[in-house]
Amino acid sequence: MTKHPMPKRDKVVNWDTVEPVYVNRVISAGADGATICVNLGRQEVRYDELEGQPSEPVVTVCDKLVLTPKAAADLANILTRTLAQAGYIPSEKKALLGKEKVIN
Known part of the structure:
Protein backbone atom coordinates (compact mmCIF):
# COMPACT_ATOMS: atom_id res chain seq x y z
CA MET A 1 0.00 0.00 0.00
CA THR A 2 1.34 3.40 -0.98
CA LYS A 3 1.46 6.11 1.65
CA HIS A 4 0.36 9.53 0.48
CA PRO A 5 1.84 12.56 2.24
CA MET A 6 -0.57 14.78 4.12
CA PRO A 7 -1.39 17.93 2.15
CA LYS A 8 0.45 21.00 3.35
CA ARG A 9 -1.85 23.53 5.03
CA ASP A 10 -1.83 27.04 3.63
CA LYS A 11 -0.63 29.94 5.74
CA VAL A 12 -3.64 32.08 6.65
CA VAL A 13 -3.42 35.84 7.10
CA ASN A 14 -6.44 37.24 8.94
CA TRP A 15 -6.63 40.99 8.24
CA ASP A 16 -8.20 43.08 11.00
CA THR A 17 -9.57 45.48 8.38
CA VAL A 18 -11.97 42.92 6.87
CA GLU A 19 -15.43 43.90 8.06
CA PRO A 20 -17.91 41.18 9.01
CA VAL A 21 -21.21 41.12 7.13
CA TYR A 22 -24.34 40.20 9.11
CA VAL A 23 -26.56 37.79 7.17
CA ASN A 24 -29.84 36.24 8.29
CA ARG A 25 -31.08 34.97 4.91
CA VAL A 26 -29.56 32.95 2.11
CA ILE A 27 -31.44 34.32 -0.88
CA SER A 28 -30.24 32.03 -3.65
CA ALA A 29 -27.41 29.91 -4.94
CA GLY A 30 -26.50 28.88 -8.44
CA ALA A 31 -23.72 27.24 -10.39
CA ASP A 32 -22.41 28.18 -13.81
CA GLY A 33 -20.11 25.20 -14.26
CA ALA A 34 -17.00 26.89 -12.89
CA THR A 35 -18.20 28.63 -9.73
CA ILE A 36 -21.01 28.61 -7.20
CA CYS A 37 -22.55 32.00 -6.42
CA VAL A 38 -24.45 32.45 -3.16
CA ASN A 39 -26.51 35.62 -2.65
CA LEU A 40 -26.67 36.55 1.02
CA GLY A 41 -29.21 38.89 2.53
CA ARG A 42 -30.50 40.59 5.61
CA GLN A 43 -34.18 40.94 6.47
CA GLU A 44 -34.92 44.43 7.69
CA VAL A 45 -37.95 46.38 8.81
CA ARG A 46 -37.72 49.95 7.62
CA TYR A 47 -39.57 52.91 9.06
CA ASP A 48 -41.44 55.56 7.12
CA GLU A 49 -39.68 58.85 7.93
CA LEU A 50 -42.88 60.90 7.86
CA GLU A 51 -45.22 58.58 9.73
CA GLY A 52 -42.69 56.64 11.82
CA GLN A 53 -44.55 53.43 11.02
CA PRO A 54 -42.72 50.19 10.18
CA SER A 55 -42.98 48.91 6.64
CA GLU A 56 -43.32 45.32 5.58
CA PRO A 57 -40.05 43.41 6.15
CA VAL A 58 -37.66 43.65 3.21
CA VAL A 59 -34.77 41.32 2.39
CA THR A 60 -31.77 43.26 1.11
CA VAL A 61 -28.85 41.60 -0.70
CA CYS A 62 -25.82 42.49 1.40
CA ASP A 63 -23.13 40.28 -0.13
CA LYS A 64 -22.44 37.78 -2.90
CA LEU A 65 -20.13 34.87 -2.22
CA VAL A 66 -18.53 33.29 -5.30
CA LEU A 67 -16.81 29.97 -4.64
CA THR A 68 -14.95 27.35 -6.59
Whole structure:
Protein backbone atom coordinates (compact mmCIF):
# COMPACT_ATOMS: atom_id res chain seq x y z
CA MET A 1 0.00 0.00 0.00
CA THR A 2 1.34 3.40 -0.98
CA LYS A 3 1.46 6.11 1.65
CA HIS A 4 0.36 9.53 0.48
CA PRO A 5 1.84 12.56 2.24
CA MET A 6 -0.57 14.78 4.12
CA PRO A 7 -1.39 17.93 2.15
CA LYS A 8 0.45 21.00 3.35
CA ARG A 9 -1.85 23.53 5.03
CA ASP A 10 -1.83 27.04 3.63
CA LYS A 11 -0.63 29.94 5.74
CA VAL A 12 -3.64 32.08 6.65
CA VAL A 13 -3.42 35.84 7.10
CA ASN A 14 -6.44 37.24 8.94
CA TRP A 15 -6.63 40.99 8.24
CA ASP A 16 -8.20 43.08 11.00
CA THR A 17 -9.57 45.48 8.38
CA VAL A 18 -11.97 42.92 6.87
CA GLU A 19 -15.43 43.90 8.06
CA PRO A 20 -17.91 41.18 9.01
CA VAL A 21 -21.21 41.12 7.13
CA TYR A 22 -24.34 40.20 9.11
CA VAL A 23 -26.56 37.79 7.17
CA ASN A 24 -29.84 36.24 8.29
CA ARG A 25 -31.08 34.97 4.91
CA VAL A 26 -29.56 32.95 2.11
CA ILE A 27 -31.44 34.32 -0.88
CA SER A 28 -30.24 32.03 -3.65
CA ALA A 29 -27.41 29.91 -4.94
CA GLY A 30 -26.50 28.88 -8.44
CA ALA A 31 -23.72 27.24 -10.39
CA ASP A 32 -22.41 28.18 -13.81
CA GLY A 33 -20.11 25.20 -14.26
CA ALA A 34 -17.00 26.89 -12.89
CA THR A 35 -18.20 28.63 -9.73
CA ILE A 36 -21.01 28.61 -7.20
CA CYS A 37 -22.55 32.00 -6.42
CA VAL A 38 -24.45 32.45 -3.16
CA ASN A 39 -26.51 35.62 -2.65
CA LEU A 40 -26.67 36.55 1.02
CA GLY A 41 -29.21 38.89 2.53
CA ARG A 42 -30.50 40.59 5.61
CA GLN A 43 -34.18 40.94 6.47
CA GLU A 44 -34.92 44.43 7.69
CA VAL A 45 -37.95 46.38 8.81
CA ARG A 46 -37.72 49.95 7.62
CA TYR A 47 -39.57 52.91 9.06
CA ASP A 48 -41.44 55.56 7.12
CA GLU A 49 -39.68 58.85 7.93
CA LEU A 50 -42.88 60.90 7.86
CA GLU A 51 -45.22 58.58 9.73
CA GLY A 52 -42.69 56.64 11.82
CA GLN A 53 -44.55 53.43 11.02
CA PRO A 54 -42.72 50.19 10.18
CA SER A 55 -42.98 48.91 6.64
CA GLU A 56 -43.32 45.32 5.58
CA PRO A 57 -40.05 43.41 6.15
CA VAL A 58 -37.66 43.65 3.21
CA VAL A 59 -34.77 41.32 2.39
CA THR A 60 -31.77 43.26 1.11
CA VAL A 61 -28.85 41.60 -0.70
CA CYS A 62 -25.82 42.49 1.40
CA ASP A 63 -23.13 40.28 -0.13
CA LYS A 64 -22.44 37.78 -2.90
CA LEU A 65 -20.13 34.87 -2.22
CA VAL A 66 -18.53 33.29 -5.30
CA LEU A 67 -16.81 29.97 -4.64
CA THR A 68 -14.95 27.35 -6.59
CA PRO A 69 -16.53 23.89 -6.29
CA LYS A 70 -13.75 22.83 -3.88
CA ALA A 71 -14.25 25.91 -1.70
CA ALA A 72 -18.03 25.30 -1.71
CA ALA A 73 -17.50 21.68 -0.61
CA ASP A 74 -15.06 22.82 2.11
CA LEU A 75 -17.59 25.40 3.33
CA ALA A 76 -20.40 22.83 3.39
CA ASN A 77 -18.25 20.40 5.40
CA ILE A 78 -17.11 23.05 7.87
CA LEU A 79 -20.65 24.39 8.36
CA THR A 80 -22.07 20.89 8.86
CA ARG A 81 -19.42 20.05 11.44
CA THR A 82 -19.80 23.40 13.23
CA LEU A 83 -23.63 23.19 13.33
CA ALA A 84 -23.48 19.61 14.65
CA GLN A 85 -20.98 20.57 17.36
CA ALA A 86 -23.15 23.54 18.36
CA GLY A 87 -26.22 21.30 18.55
CA TYR A 88 -28.19 22.90 15.71
CA ILE A 89 -28.30 19.73 13.62
CA PRO A 90 -28.59 16.33 15.21
CA SER A 91 -25.70 13.93 15.26
CA GLU A 92 -26.70 10.33 16.03
CA LYS A 93 -25.81 10.66 19.72
CA LYS A 94 -27.56 14.00 20.16
CA ALA A 95 -30.66 12.72 18.36
CA LEU A 96 -30.84 9.80 20.78
CA LEU A 97 -30.46 12.11 23.77
CA GLY A 98 -33.00 14.62 22.42
CA LYS A 99 -30.68 17.63 22.81
CA GLU A 100 -31.10 19.25 19.41
CA LYS A 101 -31.59 23.00 19.16
CA VAL A 102 -34.20 24.38 16.79
CA ILE A 103 -33.29 27.15 14.37
CA ASN A 104 -36.16 29.56 13.65
